[in-house]
Amino acid sequence: MKLFTATELLLAAAAPIHAAYTWQNVKIGGGGGFVPGFVFHPKTKGVAYARTDIGGLYRLNSDDSWTAVTDSIADNSNWSKWGVDAVALDPQDANKVYAAVGSYTNSWDPNNGAIIRSSDKGATWSSTSLSFKVGGNMPGRGTGERLAVDPANSKILYFGARSGNGLWKSADGGVTFTKVSSFTAKGSFAPDPSDTNGYNNDPQGLTFVTFDSTSGTTSGATSRIFVGTADNTTSSLWVTEDAGTTWSAVAGQPGTYFPHKGVLQPTEKALYLTYSDGTGPYDGTLGAVYRYDITARTWKNITPVSGSDLYFGFGGIGVDMLKPGTIVVASLNSWWPDAQLFRSTDSGTTWSRLWEWTSYPNMNLYYSQSAAKAPWVKTGFLDVDTKDLGWMIESLVIDPFDSDHWLYATGLTVFGGHDLTKWDTTHNITIQVLADGIEEFAVLGLASAPGGSELLAAVGDDSGFTFASSSALKTSPQKPWMDPIFSSSTSVDYAGASVKNVVRVGNTAGTQQVAVSSDGGASWNIYYGADTSMTGGTVAYSANADTILWSTSANGVQRSQYSSSFTSVSSLPATAVIASDKQNNTVFYGGYSSTFYVSKDTGSTFAKAGALTGATAVRDIVAHPKIAGEVWVSTDVGIFRSTDYGASFTKVSTALTNTYQIALGLGSGSNWNVYAFGTGSAGPRLYGSGDTGATWTDIQGASQGFGAIDSCKLAGSSNTAGQVFVGTNGRGVLYASGSLSSGGTGGSTTSTTTTSRTTLSTTTTKATTTITTTSKVATTTTKATTTTVKTTTTTSASGSTPTGTVPQFGVSEGFS
Known part of the structure; x- marks a missing residue:
């Protein structure tokens, strides 16, 4: 038996306790966001990856599903690594994968980018920091x-940087990179040079790097390499014939548009290129497709359409490696009536379309469409919009080992199928939603109602979703939140004493952005007390579901009762954090900066209440789901608890500081667990307490990243003991279950100064969905666009939680 020294005992006591929580995705399914690129391994069948703009990297499985492989690299300090601007595979080793990661090149991202590398298909990663930023969620991604x-030569990699940083090379398998001084082109295009926030005024740099595997070698390296740049001149495609020693613009190239993709067909010795007058992903009104004959050094314009039929640029291009001359190209954006895809089997001499007009407004569709793996895609989008084929089609690829297998991505989902060659025979293919496992949703609000819906998830770009029970978490919903559908739902809440009543708010100006449900979120109705000018923010529902308090994004705090018009609540500051008491219908809570407020008259007026000693920012307020008057407050100095409606507060622990979202969830027996994002003994991450906050346990663990903790949403299950939900900014909703007991890494309870207030009394007062139509009548349904982005903020002077959004940059996750 070992005898421990006093020092060893102290170290053991200080070490963070980690509970055995295994995290998995709530299955919303269908992707939910923009996938800018796919890469198949050229020599090993079945190896492929999909990169997302804010949700990391995914690996393809044999059953068409996808597995996230970069969860471990995106912790609180490295949240931007979920933005993937490029991915590359080693043609000589199918286990090796590389990615250029980083989300923004402007001030929103405090970190420089990195090249990450794995030798085990993404199971583990090593990282090389760059001296500049990478823009996985920037324009042109x-x-x-x-x-x-x-x-x-597997040791040689090239990376085309943004922001005028040029071309970089690694000669040691991605461990180090040096700038290629002989390459002087920078790619100078910026969508809006006058944009002061840095998002649209940054030069987009180099657009692609393509090796010519047919060119032979120079000193053991491939001799010919093509590089595209973000320029619409006759020097936007560059080539080296001596393995990078010297470079020149390819002679005779077109100079009107920006090059998007440059894909080699080695048997033909041809480079196929798509061009657009915008760099994407949500612009482009003209464009072209070209074939460059490498041997003859000649260009051929093979654009599928001309004249009035050409009203879009071109983005994605799939080149069949088994059938030389067979290619598929897609419109980058055809906002009405739908995207268009073209296929050629003769190197672009002739083309056939995936749909065509008969007599306007009727269309012949040469495809059927299935959303069996994510039914909500059909009910919420395909059935209500003209754009069945999608938008923002930058990624399109044909499996190099299977001419029937293809994939393309839109701003919403991943489409594809396994009968592509039927296009050439019956001219009728089956397009499926093939995004199973990709969960790229930006989650803006979560709730779990005791005795009601297990999970209510408000999401960016795709409205939101209801999961009625814990068993439903593994099944993609039949529909999103509809009637009304919001481009984004920013907050959701339930009535604590009448849990089937739910309210949500959205962020699209011009329509009423409040909806209510009386069946736990299964169906919805417009709340007619809302006007069309108020949007965003957070919402709180009174216990009996008669009053809505809304902290809007731009119109201050508003109140409506019995469906009346919203009126301003002048006694709460704008953007205040709000919550309702879940059992006392007359009580609402508010917080702003260092001040906590209470309303005793259903939100009509608020008064300052108990002190939050030492706090300068109220981040979150949570009322106990079953106990009137118990309220928890998250602040920049930790968590406070009140059992007398906020009249007085106790700081629950000194071990957890700088906290953000908090939640209560059903624990063991009659206990309720407390969950919080904050800084504890294991650093900034997710902690849980089973003893009313006296001690805290790390329930996140080192292998699960949630991105920046100040942008995560949190809910404890009110129905399933020990279950907790985390809403991320780009990886959907993750959940896990476990047991929490006392004896974690917390400290003693510390009392703070209190202010007396009058005690308040409690008042009780079909599984597979397939479209098989062969004709279609076009309509003109459109949707508003939003962009989800991320800024890291460690404090909030006003006390409000950062939303992580900026208006109208187009579509980040991809709602059109």
């Missing part, structure tokens, strides 16, 4: 791939 491995 669908071009590429900007990163490539030399097919003749």
Whole structure:
């Protein structure tokens, strides 16, 4: 038996306790966001990856599903690594994968970018920091791939940077990178040079790097390499014939549009390129497709359409490696009536379309469409919009080992199928939603109602979803939140004493952005007390579901009772954090900066209440789901608890500080667990307490990243003991279950100064969905666009939680 020293005992006591929580995704399914690129391994069948703009990297499985492989690299300090601007595979080793990661090149991202590398298909990663930023969620993110491995030498990689940083090379398998001084082109295009926030005024740099595997070698490296740049001049495609020693603009190239993709067909010795007058992903009104004959050094314009039929640019291009001359190209954006895809089997000499007009407004569709793996895609989008084929089609690829297998991505989901060659025979293919496992949703609000819906998830770009029970978490919903559908739902809440009553708010100006449900979120109705000018923010529902308090994004705090018009609540500051008491219908809570407020008259007026000693920012307020008057407050100095309606507060622990979202969830027996994002003994991450906050346990663990904790949403299950939900900014909703007991890494309870207030009394007062139509009548349904982005904020002077959004940059996750 070992005897421990006093020092060893102290170290053991200080070490963070980690509970055995295994995290998995709530299955919303269908992707939910923009996938800018796919890469298949050229020599090993079945190896492929999909990169997302804010949700990391996914690996393809044999059953068409996808597995996230970068969860472990995106912790609180490295949240931007979920933005993937490029991915590359080693042609000589199917286990090796590389990615250029980083979300923004402007001030929103405090970190420089990195090239990450794995030798076990993404199970583990090593990282090389760059001296500049990478823009996985910046304009032009669908071009590429900007990163490539030399097919003749696995130690050589090239990376085309943004922001005027040029071309970079690694000669040691991605461990180090040096700038290629002989390459002087920078790619100078910026969508809006006058944009002061840095999002649209940054030069987009190099758009793709493509090795010519047919060119032979120079000193053991591939001799010929093509590089595209974000320029619409006759020097936007560059080539080296001596393995990068010298570079020149390819002679005779077109100079009107920006090059998006440059894909080699080695048997033909041809480079196929798509061009657009915008760099994507949500612009482009003109464009072209070209074939460059490498041997003859001649260009051929093979654009599928001309004249009035050409009203879009071109983005995605799939080149069949088994059938030389067979290619598929897609419109980058055809906002009405739908995207268009073209197929050629003769190297672009002739083309056939995936749909065509008969006599307007009727269309012949040469495809059927299935959303069996994510039914909500059909009910919420395909059935209510003209754009069945999608938008923002920057990524399109044909499996190099299977001419029937293809994939393409839109701003919403991943489409594809396994009968592509039927296009050439019956001219009728089956397009499926093939995004199973990709969960790229930006989650803006979560709730779990005791005795009601297990999970209510408000999401960006796709409205939101209801999961009625814990068993439903593994099944993609039949529909999103509809009637009304919001481009984004920013908050959701339930009535604590009448849990089937739910309210949500959205962020699209011009329509009423409040909806209510009386069946737990299964169906919805417009709340007619809302006007069309108020949007965003957070919402709180009174216990008996008669009053809505709304902290809007731009119109201050508003109140409506019995469906009356919203009126301003002048006694609460604008953007205040709000919550309702879940059992006392007359009580609402508010917080702003260092001040906690209470209303005793259903939100009509608020008064300052108990002190939050030492706090300068109220981040979150949570009322106990079953106990009137118990309220928890998250602040920049930790968590406070009140059992007398906020009249007085106790700081629950000194071990957890700088906290953000908090939640209560059903624990063991009659206990309720407390969950919180904050800084504890294991650093900034997710902690849980089973003893009313006296001690805290790390329930996140080192292998699960949630991104920046200040942008995560949190809910404890009110129905399933020990279950907790985390809403992320780009990886959907993750959940896990476990047991929490006392004896974690917390400290003693510390009392603080209190202010007396009058005690308040409690008042009780079909599984597979397939579209098989062969004709269609076009309509003109459109949707508003939003962009989800992320800024890291460690404090909030006003006390409000950062939303992480900026208006109208188009579509980040991809709602059109």
